[in-house]
Amino acid sequence: MQPFTRRRFLQYGAGVGSALGVPWALRNPEACAAAGGKLVKYLEPLPLPGAGIVVATPSAPNTFSFTQRQISRQLHPQLPPTPLWAYDDGSGLGGQAGSFGMAVVAQSGTPLTVNYTHNLPATYPSWIPVDTRLTPMGNDVRLMTHLHGGFVAATSDGNPAITPDGFGPGETQTVLYTNQPPHMPASLLWFHDHGMGTTRLNVFAGLAAAYIVRDEFDTGHEPNPIGIPGGAYEIPLVVQDRQFNVDGTFRYPVSDIEGVTWIGEYFGDVMLVNGKVWPYLNVEPRMYRLRILNGCNARILNLDIGGPTFWQIGAEGGLFDVPVQVKEMVLPVTTRFITLNEIDPEEITWYLNLNGLHFDEPATETPRVGTVEDWVYVNLTGDTHPMHMHLVTFQVVGRTPFAAEAYEAAYGGPNGVPGGIDPTPFATGPMLPPAPEERGFKDTVKANPGYFTTIRAKFELPDGVIAPQTYVHHCHIVEHEDNDMMRPFTVMP
Ligand SMILES: [Cu+2]
Numbered sequence: 001m002q003p004f005t006r007r008r009f010l011q012y013g014a015g016v017g018s019a020l021g022v023p024w025a026l027r028n029p030e031a032c033a034a035a036g037g038k039l040v041k042y043l044e045p046l047p048l049p050g051a052g053i054v055v056a057t058p059s060a061p062n063t064f065s066f067t068q069r070q071i072s073r074q075l076h077p078q079l080p081p082t083p084l085w086a087y088d089d090g091s092g093l094g095g096q097a098g099s100f101g102m103a104v105v106a107q108s109g110t111p112l113t114v115n116y117t118h119n120l121p122a123t124y125p126s127w128i129p130v131d132t133r134l135t136p137m138g139n140d141v142r143l144m145t146h147l148h149g150g151f152v153a154a155t156s157d158g159n160p161a162i163t164p165d166g167f168g169p170g171e172t173q174t175v176l177y178t179n180q181p182p183h184m185p186a187s188l189l190w191f192h193d194h195g196m197g198t199t200r201l202n203v204f205a206g207l208a209a210a211y212i213v214r215d216e217f218d219t220g221h222e223p224n225p226i227g228i229p230g231g232a233y234e235i236p237l238v239v240q241d242r243q244f245n246v247d248g249t250f251r252y253p254v255s256d257i258e259g260v261t262w263i264g265e266y267f268g269d270v271m272l273v274n275g276k277v278w279p280y281l282n283v284e285p286r287m288y289r290l291r292i293l294n295g296c297n298a299r300i301l302n303l304d305i306g307g308p309t310f311w312q313i314g315a316e317g318g319l320f321d322v323p324v325q326v327k328e329m330v331l332p333v334t335t336r337f338i339t340l341n342e343i344d345p346e347e348i349t350w351y352l353n354l355n356g357l358h359f360d361e362p363a364t365e366t367p368r369v370g371t372v373e374d375w376v377y378v379n380l381t382g383d384t385h386p387m388h389m390h391l392v393t394f395q396v397v398g399r400t401p402f403a404a405e406a407y408e409a410a411y412g413g414p415n416g417v418p419g420g421i422d423p424t425p426f427a428t429g430p431m432l433p434p435a436p437e438e439r440g441f442k443d444t445v446k447a448n449p450g451y452f453t454t455i456r457a458k459f460e461l462p463d464g465v466i467a468p469q470t471y472v473h474h475c476h477i478v479e480h481e482d483n484d485m486m487r488p489f490t491v492m493p
Pocket of ligand 1: 476
């Protein structure tokens with residue numbers, strides 16, 4: 001299956017397309033892509049919190065009220081204004097809003113109530129190509145906001161196992177974000193749309209924003225008890241890739257398979273940072289804290305700063321070095337084997353799945369509240385899948401090389417290999433430890449092809465939240481998540 005996936009990867013990666021020497025517009029006569037490579041780099045400064053990025057203002061004590069609405073912003077001086085979908089805190093949104101032009105600042109230990117009111121068009125505009133085979137209500141804009149990394153009740157999670165149809169025009173989703181320590185320590189999280197079958201499109205259109213959790217150590221100011229840069233020297237860098245049409249709209253390609261709109265991965269030929277195309281940042285000769293978030297649909301980033309080294313002090317689950325929690329995570333351990341399958345990649349029936357099951361089939365992963373489990377992601381595809389779990393952060397135990405084809409030959413069916421089958425007998429070498437930058441608690445792990453990847457999580461619930469509670473885990477390539485590499489899991493009493 002790998003060659004087919006790779007071919008589509010080439011087809012939809014515009015940057016790679018030009019490397020083939022065939023103009024994009026010739027291969028796609030109806031396409032009107034702007035040539036991202038012709039945009040001059042580094043013309044405008046990086047939008048920063050309070051100086052471009054809107055820092056959200058509460059609507060009441062410990063309450064935020066957002067309206068999702070369409071706005072228009074010029075993302076580069078050589079581009080026409082771009083329609084964007086944005087979270088509006090009621091300020092009317094000055095500056096660079098949409099696509100991470102908004103930040104919520106929360107305090108660990110202080111719950112927040114957040115309201116999201118749908119004020120977008122009732123149906124999708126032409127620049128957002130919906131595959132109505134994957135959506136609950138056709139071309140209707142159905143929204144559902146999820147706090148990535150949030151430790152919350154299932155009803156506040158914003159997941160399609162709870163509200164499969166999402167929220168329509170005029171409707172309000174109200175959630176309680178616990179910010180409960182130690183599960184929600186100082187960290188950089190983000191909230192984004194999670195609409196069923198349209199996550200990739202709603203995030204692409206701009207519905208994603210930063211959620212910064214502070215505590216008494218990581219205050220964001222200088223000086224602070226842990227001696228890290230703060231204030232103007234703490235810089236969020238949210239990186240996204242996009243394609244543009246010549247009219248300034250974002251461009252999202254559609255499939256060339258008859259009857260299919262969905263594509264397997266979205267890659268842009270233009271990089272946005274904090275919502276601007278290729279901005280620059282003037283810096284002083286001193287230490288900075290860069291808070292980097294990959295907001296791309298599918299692209300895995302490999303970043304450097306042109307020579308100087310930098311120090312990694314945290315990951316998705318917060319700052320590094322929490323040895324007490326590490327000890328908690330060792331015993332007793334249930335192990336679940338979860339297969340990653342890709343089915344019919346050249347056909348109208350092309351989809352990806354977990355455990356050979358569609359999303360809407362009953363949950364098969366049912367950890368008991370308070371227990372520790374190992375989940376083993378058995379990758380039978382040719383691609384790396386960044387697997388993400390709601391509710392919990394986890395530790396990466398390791399990755400084991402194995403004979404994927406032999407395992408698939410032994411157990412595979414029309415929908416791939418079902419879950420629950422231990423691949424250890426097919427191992428071709430010892431488990432490799434996680435990479436140094438994977439220390440600490442994470443919410444996403446790279447499940448690489450040719451390996452099964454073991455993670456370990458403790459399934460606790462926020463105070464006052466009673467099991468059962470249903471969440472989801474999924475590939476965070478949002479194209480894959482939408483069709484259909486996502487499954488519910490239920491934390492049981
Ligand atoms: Cu994936």
